[in-house]
Amino acid sequence: MTRISLSRLPGDGVLVVEGGGELEQPMADLPGFVAAREEEAPRWVWDDTARWYPPLLAAGVRVGRCHDLRLGRQLLRRAPAADARLLVGPESEHWDRLRPAVAFETGLFAVDEAAERLRADLEDARQLATVAASREPARLGLLLAAESAGALAAAEMTHAGVPWRVDVHERLLAQVLGPRPPRGARPQGLEALAAEVREAFEAPDLNPDSRPELLSALGRAGLKVADTRASSLRALEHPGIAPLLQYKQLAHLFQTNGWAWLDQWVSGGRFRPSYQPAGSATGRWASNGGGALSIPAQIRPAAVADDGWAFVVADVAQLEPRVLAGMSRDRALARSARGADLYQGMVDDGAVATRKNAKLGLLGAMYGATSGESGRMVAELTRRYPDAFGLVEQAARAGERGEVVRTLLGRGSPSLLEGLGEAWDHDPGDAPADPDSRARYRRAYGRFTRNFVVQGTGAEWALCWIADLRNRLWRLGGTGPLESRAHLVLFLHDEVVVHTPAALADAVVEQAAGAAATAGSLMFRELAVDFPLTTSIVRSYADAGKPGAAEGS
Template sequence: MRIVVAAGPDGGGALRPFAEDGTPAGPAETVPDLAAAVGARERADEPRWVWSSTARLYPRLLRAGVRVARCHDLELVESLLLGHAGRYGEPRSVRAAWARLRGEPVPADRVPADPAPQPSLFDSDPGSEPGAGPGSADPSGDGEDLDRITAVHTEQRRVIAGLDGFALLAAAESAGALVAAELTHHGLPWSAARHDALLTELLGPRPSGGLRPRRLQDLADRIGAAFGPRNHVNPDSPAQILKAFAAAGLPVPSTRAHVLKRLDHPAVPLLLEYKELARLHTAHGWSWLDTWVHEGRFRPEYVVGGVVSGRWATNGGGALQIPRVLRTAVVADPGWVLVVADAAQLEPRVLAALAGDRAFAAAAAHGDLYEALSDAFRADVPSSGGARTGATRAGGARTGELTARDKAKLALLSAMYGGGTGEAVQLLAVLRNRFPDAFGFVEAAARAGERGHLVRSRLGRTCPPPSAGWRELTSAGDDDRAVPDGTGQGTGQGTGQGTAAQALRSRGRFTRNFVVQATAADWALALLGELRRRLTALGPPHLVFFQHDEVIVHAPAGLAGEVTAAIHAAAAEAGRLLFGNTPVVFPMEIATVDCYADAK
C-alpha cells in the first residue's frame, strides 16, 4: 500500500491510500493531527509514504516520535528523472512537476527556509495558495495539495516503469532521505569538553573579542620576524605572503603548502603550522562548537544527492570533513559503543562488478584487492622512482620503488580517474592487457563523454550534459579558444582555460569516473537502506554518521556483535541488489570503539 500525504496548517493534513497497482484504496481523509495519523497508519499498514520532501516533513514527524519504514520522495525522484532525461538542474518541486504535466510555465524552486525547528509541528504558511483544499498548505510554502501530489506521483511511476533498474534507484534515494533525517535527529555523540580541551591544547585559551588564539598570534609574530622588520606580513593574507617571499628573492605563484615546501626560508615551517592551526580554528573552533554541538550531539543537516555523482553534501557543519584530530571528541555514551565501518576499496570493486571482467572479478573476491592484483604487475613494469638501496619491501621492490601492490593501485586509480603520464602509462598498458573488460568499460565511458553523450550509474543515475559552450567549442575544433565547463553544471570538471582537445579530455575524465563513483553511491544507498532495516529489528542501535563509504552505528555495548553482523549482511545484500550473482565481494572493515579516534 502507498499513502499520499499533504501537510496542512496547524499540524493537520490529508491522506489518500492507493494500492501498489496505483488504484485508489480508499477516500481522501482530512486529519487534524497529521503526525498522529501517520503514526497510526504506519503501525497498522507499514505503507510506503508518498510526500513532496522528506527533508521538510520527516524531521517534524521524528520530533513527534513518529518513525516510518519507507517513503517515496517526490522531489528527489523528480531530480533523478530530470537528470535521466538530460534536463539536469530544472526545478524539481511538486509545483514545477505539476506545471510540466499541464504544459504551463514552470515555477522556480523556492529557496529553502531556515532549517531551525519551528515552535509547532506544522506551521501554516502565509504565502501558500488559497483555496487549494484540505491539507494543501505545505510548510515549505510550495502550495501543494493532495491532487497535485497524487498526479505527480502517478506520472513518476509511469515513467519509472519504463526505465530498467530505476525503481530501485528511486527507492534507495528515498530511503537515503529517511536515513539523513534520522542522522540529524539522533546526532553524532560529541564531547564538548574534549573538543574544548583539544582546542586549548593546540591553540591556547579561548580568545575574546575576535582576537587570534595565543598560539596563532605567537606564530604570526614569528612569521613577521622571519621576513625581517621591513616587511609587515599578515599570515592570513596570501597577497602579503607572496610579496614578502618575492622581496626575499623567492617569488612563488601561490601559498599552497606543496609550493611553500619547496622553499628554503625560515618562515616556511611557521607558515605551514599556522595554516593548519588557523584552518582548525576557523572551520572547527569554539564558534563551530557553540553553533553545532548541543546536549552532547553534533547534528548537521545532510543533503541527499547533493553532488552530481549521488554523494551527499551537508548544509553547514562540515560533517563530511571532520578533521582526524577532532575524532577524539566523538565519544559513545556510557554503556554504549561506536561501531565504525567502512567499505574497503569500494570504487575498484564496483568497477570489477560493473565490467564483468572475470579475471578482475576473481581478484576482487579477495580481501585486499590491490594485493590480489599485484601479481599482474610484478616485474611487468620496472619502477622508475626512487633510489635502489638494496633493501627490499613487500612485493619484491627495493626501498624507494613502487611495490607490485602500489603499481596495481596506481594503475586502477589512473584507469578510473583518467591518469596517463609517467609510469602510469606503462601500468595502464598492463591493466589493459590483463583485464581488458575492466579497462574497456571505463574507456567506453570516457569516449561517450567526449562525444557529448550521457553516461549512467548501474541504477540509472545520470551525469549532467555538457554545456552549450562546450558543444560549440568542441564541434568547431578551435584549439585557441577557452574551455568552458565540461559538465555544464559547475561541477569543477573542465573549467580552466585551454584548447578544444583539453575540453574533450576533461569531459572524458569526468564521465570515466562518473560511472564508477555514481554506482558506488548507488551501492552506499542500498547499504544504508538495508542496514537501517536490520538495525530497526535490533531496537536501540541507530545510525549516527555516514560519509561516502563509511558508517557509524551508536549501540549498546551488548549489541555490538549483532550490529557488526548486520553491517556485513547489509553490504552483501547491497552488492546482490545492484549486481546480482557476482563473485565480487564488498568487505567492510569494522571496529568497535568508545572513541572514533580509536577506530583507525
C-alpha cells in the same frame, strides 16, 4: 505496497491521499496518524523528506519507507532511460524549482510560497508513469527507493546526532590554540605563530590570512610561488615556511571546527550536522552545514560514545574498484577482489608484480592517467582486465564526444555544458575559438565522465548498504525511539558509524556485513563481488582502525 501521499494545505493542514480517497487533517495530528499506519508498512510520499520527517522523529515516530519526490524528480529528469517529458504537468515548474530543505531552517516549511502547497499525489503519479515507461524500470525503481531511504537515514542521523564531548573538544582547542579568544580576535597560539612569520619575512604588518600580502612577502624574500597553498609552500626553503605552514593548519582548525563551530553545531551533547543526499552530480552526499563528511583527526577524540554504549565503525575496502568489477562484469577483476585486499589479489593472480602497481593501474584507469608509471600500468592492466578498463575508457570517449553517461542503476551525468560551464557550445560566439581549447574542454569532460560512472555506481552501492543497515539495526530490537536503540550516526561515502548499546556491538558488526552483502547482490546480480568491511568497536571515534581497537567478527 500501499502508498500514502502527504501535501500541505492552507491553515496548517495536511491532505492525505491513499488510493482514490482523500482525507484532510491538522498538521498537529500527523505524528499519531503516521505512527498508527506504520504498522502496515506503507510508503509515505512527500515533497522533501527533510521537511516532513524531522517533526515526526521529534515526536518519537520512525518511518520505514518513503518516496522523496524532490529527489526522484531530480533523478528522473536526467536519467537517460527515462522520458522526462512524462514529468510535465500541473505544478511542474514549481517542482523543478524546489530546493532541498536544511535541518537548521527556522520553520518546518521554509520554502517559497509557490512551492508551499504542491500536490504530492499528482507528482507521484507522474514519476511512477515515467519509471514504468522507461527502458529500465527495475533499475530506476531500485535507485529511487535507495535514494529515498538515504534521505530518511540522513534525517535520522541529524536528529540523533553524534555523541560529542564539548569539554574534550575545548581542551583539544586550548592545547594547540590557547584560551578561547574574544569574538573577532586570533587565539594566542595563532597570534604567536603570526609573529614568528612576520619576523622571519621581515614584514611587521603582515596579515598571514591575506593571500595578496603573503604573496608579496614571499616575493620580497626571493621566493617565487603562484599561490599560497600548503603543497606549494612545502616546496620552498626559508626559515619562515615551517611556522607559516603550522599557522595555516591551525587557522583552518580554528575557522572550521573551533569554538564557533561548537556553539553552532553541538547541543545537548550531540553534534548535529545537516546532510544533503545527492548533493553532488554523482549522487554522493554533501553537507549543508557542520562538515560531517570531513571531521578532522584533531577533534575526533571529542566523539565519545555514551556510558554503556559503543561506536561500531565500518568501512568497505576499495569500494570503487570493486564496483568497477561488478558493473563491467569483469570476472577476472572480480576474482582478484575476493578477500580484504583487492590490490593484493591482483598480485596473487599474477596480474602485476606489486600492490603499488595494482593501485596505480586501477586508480589511473578510473581517473584518466595517460603518462608516467600510472599510465604504463593502465596499458598493461587493460590487457588483463579488458571489460573493466574498457568500460571506463568507453565512458571517457563518450564524454569527449559531449555525450551523457550513466551509472549502473541509471543516474545520468550532467551535460558537457553543465559540467564545464556556459563557455562550451552554449552559443557559437561563446565557445572556445581555437581547436586546442575546444579539445581541452572535451578531454576534461571525458575525465569527468570516466570517473562519474564508477563513483556514481559506488554511491548507489553505499545507498543500498545504509538503506538495508538502518532497517537491520531497527530489527535488532529495543524499546523507545530511534536514539534509544542501535542507530546510524555518521555516513562518509564508504564508512558508517553506528552508536549502539555495548551489548549489541558484535551483532551490529554482523548486520553491517550482512547489509554489505545484500547491497552487492542487489546491484550486481550477474556477478558475485565481495565487499569486505573493516570494523572497529570503540568508545572514541578517534580510536577506530588503531591497533588495539576491538575488531568485529
